Amino acid sequence: MHLLSISSLGDSQLDQLFARAQDYALDPRSGRDRLAGRTIFNCFYENSTRTAMSFAQAAARLGAQAITLSVEHSSVKKGETLADTARTLGAMGPDALVLRHRQNGAAEEVAALVDCPVVNAGDGTREHPTQALLDALTLRQQFGSLTGRTIAIIGDIAHSRVAHSNAELLPRLGASVRLAGPPALVPADAGSHSIDEAIAGADAVMMLRVQRERLDEDLGDAPGEYLRLYGLTPERLALAAPGAVVLHPGPMNRGVEIADEVADLPGRSLILRQVANGVAMRMAVLELLIAG
Amino acid sequence: MHLLSISSLGDSQLDQLFARAQDYALDPRSGRDRLAGRTIFNCFYENSTRTAMSFAQAAARLGAQAITLSVEHSSVKKGETLADTARTLGAMGPDALVLRHRQNGAAEEVAALVDCPVVNAGDGTREHPTQALLDALTLRQQFGSLTGRTIAIIGDIAHSRVAHSNAELLPRLGASVRLAGPPALVPADAGSHSIDEAIAGADAVMMLRVQRERLDEDLGDAPGEYLRLYGLTPERLALAAPGAVVLHPGPMNRGVEIADEVADLPGRSLILRQVANGVAMRMAVLELLIAG
Amino acid sequence: MHLLSISSLGDSQLDQLFARAQDYALDPRSGRDRLAGRTIFNCFYENSTRTAMSFAQAAARLGAQAITLSVEHSSVKKGETLADTARTLGAMGPDALVLRHRQNGAAEEVAALVDCPVVNAGDGTREHPTQALLDALTLRQQFGSLTGRTIAIIGDIAHSRVAHSNAELLPRLGASVRLAGPPALVPADAGSHSIDEAIAGADAVMMLRVQRERLDEDLGDAPGEYLRLYGLTPERLALAAPGAVVLHPGPMNRGVEIADEVADLPGRSLILRQVANGVAMRMAVLELLIAG
Incomplete structure (x- = not known):
């Protein structure tokens, strides 16, 4: 399952997200170890301190590690396509991939190429x-x-x-x-x-x-x-x-x-x-x- | 023990690495907690998304934390020699130091100066x-x-x-x-x-x-x-x-x-x-x- | 409690810090899990490999995760004030915020705006x-x-x-x-x-x-x-x-x-x-x- 857009969420998933998020808002430590041993790839192709740190903090509070892709160092500069980058990152076996990208539909494109859940953390002018x-x-x-x-x-x-x-x-x-x-x-x-x-x-x-x-x-x-x-x-x-x-x-x-x-x-x-x-x-x- | 070059590995170490890696290829989660509480310094003086993230993911799957040295921020820019950087990083007590560097022999140089294992993640045109x-x-x-x-x-x-x-x-x-x-x-x-x-x-x-x-x-x-x-x-x-x-x-x-x-x-x-x-x-x- | 300057530390706190640090110098692994599940925001607005990595290593040895704010990506470039950045980071609920900043008094300013401990990791020409x-x-x-x-x-x-x-x-x-x-x-x-x-x-x-x-x-x-x-x-x-x-x-x-x-x-x-x-x-x- 991915989170690519609002319309991809059913009503019962919305209910579940609001209920769980409210639990975590009231008691941020209650998620500890729920995702222990998991890794989240945090891939921000546009600058966004607050969103990237927010995902990293969310991962850490669940016991997971966020591994941040540094875009300055990334293969994009070496001429790799987004599709090849996606397949490569996916092959490393992250438990989820969080993507911020300036291109409309980037998260959909990546989600179609990897085996793990993809979270759209903002794509172009479309969805967040x-x-x-x-x-x-x-x-x-x-x-x-x-x-x-x-x-x-x-x-x-x-x-x-x-x-x-x-x-x-x-x-x-x-x-x-x-x-x-x-x-x-x-x-x-x-x-x-x-x-x-x-x-x-x-x-x-x-x-x-x-x-x-x-x-x-x-x-x-x-x-x-x-x-x-x-x-x-x-x-x-x-x-x-x-x-x-x-x-x-x-x-x-x-x-x-x-x-x-x-x-x-x-x-x-x-x-x-x-x-x-x-x-x-x-x-x-x-x-x-x-x-x- | 370091991994600086292929020739530094004996045959029995090669066997051990292939056997263990095959285990992890079949069951990536089986290494969990094996290196719990350990830290790996991931020092990439050349850009390499895929290798840096691969080591970070490997560390995380073993329960270790990879701490990434950001080269843009690094003391290299302040005129520090590789030797002084190596001694400094070594003195912080990482459990291993992974080094990518454009200079041939950089990993050997660093390995001679630190107390922890060094992994050559690519040095100049020599070894990877x-x-x-x-x-x-x-x-x-x-x-x-x-x-x-x-x-x-x-x-x-x-x-x-x-x-x-x-x-x-x-x-x-x-x-x-x-x-x-x-x-x-x-x-x-x-x-x-x-x-x-x-x-x-x-x-x-x-x-x-x-x-x-x-x-x-x-x-x-x-x-x-x-x-x-x-x-x-x-x-x-x-x-x-x-x-x-x-x-x-x-x-x-x-x-x-x-x-x-x-x-x-x-x-x-x-x-x-x-x-x-x-x-x-x-x-x-x-x-x-x-x-x- | 914050650590903003030397004068903010009482004598008994000094004694406690020296005693505890000496324990950790002798046995770096003895702190394991003491801060398990905690997150430290490592916010370096000036380059400093050694200090940033030192804090990250310290956090990891205590079982905490350091989440590094990448200044190149930061909202500073988007015109956000230090006060707004501080309030934003604080609202994410880190267990401590480590700040290096070129502005004298930056750590005091941030400490007044967040609910978590702030460590001054160097502010302008004043304190470290x-x-x-x-x-x-x-x-x-x-x-x-x-x-x-x-x-x-x-x-x-x-x-x-x-x-x-x-x-x-x-x-x-x-x-x-x-x-x-x-x-x-x-x-x-x-x-x-x-x-x-x-x-x-x-x-x-x-x-x-x-x-x-x-x-x-x-x-x-x-x-x-x-x-x-x-x-x-x-x-x-x-x-x-x-x-x-x-x-x-x-x-x-x-x-x-x-x-x-x-x-x-x-x-x-x-x-x-x-x-x-x-x-x-x-x-x-x-x-x-x-x-x-």
């Missing part, structure tokens, strides 16, 4: 299922059931695998999702909310990271302009439902897509709880895929 | 003993005894530590070795086979990776020319014995030294089995050196 | 407490009590966190410390010894590494001049007490701040014993902070 799962866990801890809740996801919708995976997952859990962002970064089929309309009355606002490259190249706004036009300021958050919570997958650009006062809002910014839940959810995912 | 051992294991799985078998090793013989270690090891196991390659890349004392002559009637053909730098600088052939002149095409493989098998230490340059149809030939391309055997053989090596 | 602790352990093994002993610390005093932490610690253990170096690299309040005066009659001489950048830029001496003017030559060592010992935190610039004959002086150069003691002391530190 463990991020959506940890976001949903965080929202469920806050709201209990998500039925009838409205979640606004704001930012570079077009390029965000976080948005895509959440837009798949959250409606399955009963939530309504509204997508909005700078006009150039929202695809036509995402609906036609303005950012303010998307946030109005929402129970949670999930801000996406804006890529600095995109800031410079596509949007070309003056410093501070992005925050005023498209970012989450206290004024804009005030449009949401009373007590609405704030999420961000990190790393944040403070003063760009999110104002300091919002990022640090006590009791309402769930950003660090997302990080803690990320370890718990990845423990649940690794356990499900490896130990069943 | 665990690669030859895993190649031999793969051939023995295929043929049983290697007595009377002919192995053609094709490519950049002059610069290949893989070729050198195999040319030491395989004859000790009863095989005949024929070395051939582009004329500029075969030393005078390697015999004077053409590539086609070397392959004719061979039971196995081991293709070597051609360094892209060398392709550009020394051989200067047009794209596709290398494969036609020096690579393993289906036509050239047809010169070998019926059912002859194909090996490659990886990573492959597909369409350069090896054609796709050959690299992926079912039942005859043993390239992925080499990778799997690499982990098993390195388990056997680490166990022999550390636990005796 | 585990280095001073291992230096003191090494001197105590040599001399027993340090009361009445004189330690000369020679080199770039102005920029050396090693000097600063030792200048805090060694006097607390009863030693006199004399600081000296190239005039441009010694702050006015460090006393006005010449190097020869500082070494005269000293029981131990601790040479500091001179940064190559500084050699080029500030001192501008001809090759070999540094050693003659400011380095530890056999002639200069002869000014010290008979049998005086030599320390260096490494990596050494041989022929710059220290002559080969001195670096390798049998029985009197304690440089490799410092390295071994580094692992033992870091085991003691991790154990104290995590297990109490």
Whole structure:
């Protein structure tokens, strides 16, 4: 079994993941030795401290070792294809392979070539299922059931695998999702909310990271302009439902897509709880895929 | 005890390594906890994803932790000599030190300065003993005894530590070795086979990776020319014995030294089995050196 | 509890660290499983092979896993503040966080933001407490009590966190410390010894590494001049007490701040014993902070 996308998970698997992850969120040490003697290959072809360390921490807490592929040293530089790298890594017999790759569909391609479970830790602009799962866990801890809740996801919708995976997952859990962002970064089929309309009355606002490259190249706004036009300021958050919570997958650009006062809002910014839940959810995912 | 070269291994040690590695190839989990609590320093001064990860996986399967020295961060950049680095790493008390280094004789130099076993994971153009051992294991799985078998090793013989270690090891196991390659890349004392002559009637053909730098600088052939002149095409493989098998230490340059149809030939391309055997053989090596 | 500076350690904690580290120096395997199931985040924002590997080895010997943050991949490059990185890493629930950072006070800043123990593994030009602790352990093994002993610390005093932490610690253990170096690299309040005066009659001489950048830029001496003017030559060592010992935190610039004959002086150069003691002391530190 692999975790390649949200749609590859059945409802009972979702239930199992949320239940187990919640156990681990409450008692991180309770998974000790569950995957003793196992090895996870942690293959990050794009930089991501937080996700790579989160998987390594999840593996360690289950008693497994994460072996990190250093991309700088990798055979990619020697002209090896992704398929050959995948077959090679698979032949070494890891118990699971975690893959972050800039190419859409990379995880599917790898999964078809190896004998072990593959976790998609982000592929191109498509899917980042463990991020959506940890976001949903965080929202469920806050709201209990998500039925009838409205979640606004704001930012570079077009390029965000976080948005895509959440837009798949959250409606399955009963939530309504509204997508909005700078006009150039929202695809036509995402609906036609303005950012303010998307946030109005929402129970949670999930801000996406804006890529600095995109800031410079596509949007070309003056410093501070992005925050005023498209970012989450206290004024804009005030449009949401009373007590609405704030999420961000990190790393944040403070003063760009999110104002300091919002990022640090006590009791309402769930950003660090997302990080803690990320370890718990990845423990649940690794356990499900490896130990069943 | 160290593993610095093929010639440093006695016949009974060879027997022991092949027997143990075969056990681990059949049951990779059977080594669990054999090296529990041990640490292996994995010191790669040249990039090699596959060898570094293979040793890390081997260590993990024995219950040991591999601690990877990141060369980019290393004291080499601060002007420290290899000898001082070796003494320093040795003083930290690893249970074994695995070294890949571009300098001929680096492993010998390090072994003379530390108290722990040293494994030569490739030094300059000289030796790569665990690669030859895993190649031999793969051939023995295929043929049983290697007595009377002919192995053609094709490519950049002059610069290949893989070729050198195999040319030491395989004859000790009863095989005949024929070395051939582009004329500029075969030393005078390697015999004077053409590539086609070397392959004719061979039971196995081991293709070597051609360094892209060398392709550009020394051989200067047009794209596709290398494969036609020096690579393993289906036509050239047809010169070998019926059912002859194909090996490659990886990573492959597909369409350069090896054609796709050959690299992926079912039942005859043993390239992925080499990778799997690499982990098993390195388990056997680490166990022999550390636990005796 | 954190280890941020020497002054943050009480006398009884010092005693405990020295006793425990001495146990581990004598029997490195005696800590096995003491921190089983724990994870240490090893966060090095400056390159340091030896310190990072020393902490990783210490963690492994206690049964813990060190998870290394790769700074090249880190969110720093994505514009994340140190505070946000700290909070994020802390939210992942490591059992301790080891930090090397070029910014003075970085460890204090991080410690205020996370729930786990923080070990300062060097911050800017300020403190490197585990280095001073291992230096003191090494001197105590040599001399027993340090009361009445004189330690000369020679080199770039102005920029050396090693000097600063030792200048805090060694006097607390009863030693006199004399600081000296190239005039441009010694702050006015460090006393006005010449190097020869500082070494005269000293029981131990601790040479500091001179940064190559500084050699080029500030001192501008001809090759070999540094050693003659400011380095530890056999002639200069002869000014010290008979049998005086030599320390260096490494990596050494041989022929710059220290002559080969001195670096390798049998029985009197304690440089490799410092390295071994580094692992033992870091085991003691991790154990104290995590297990109490």
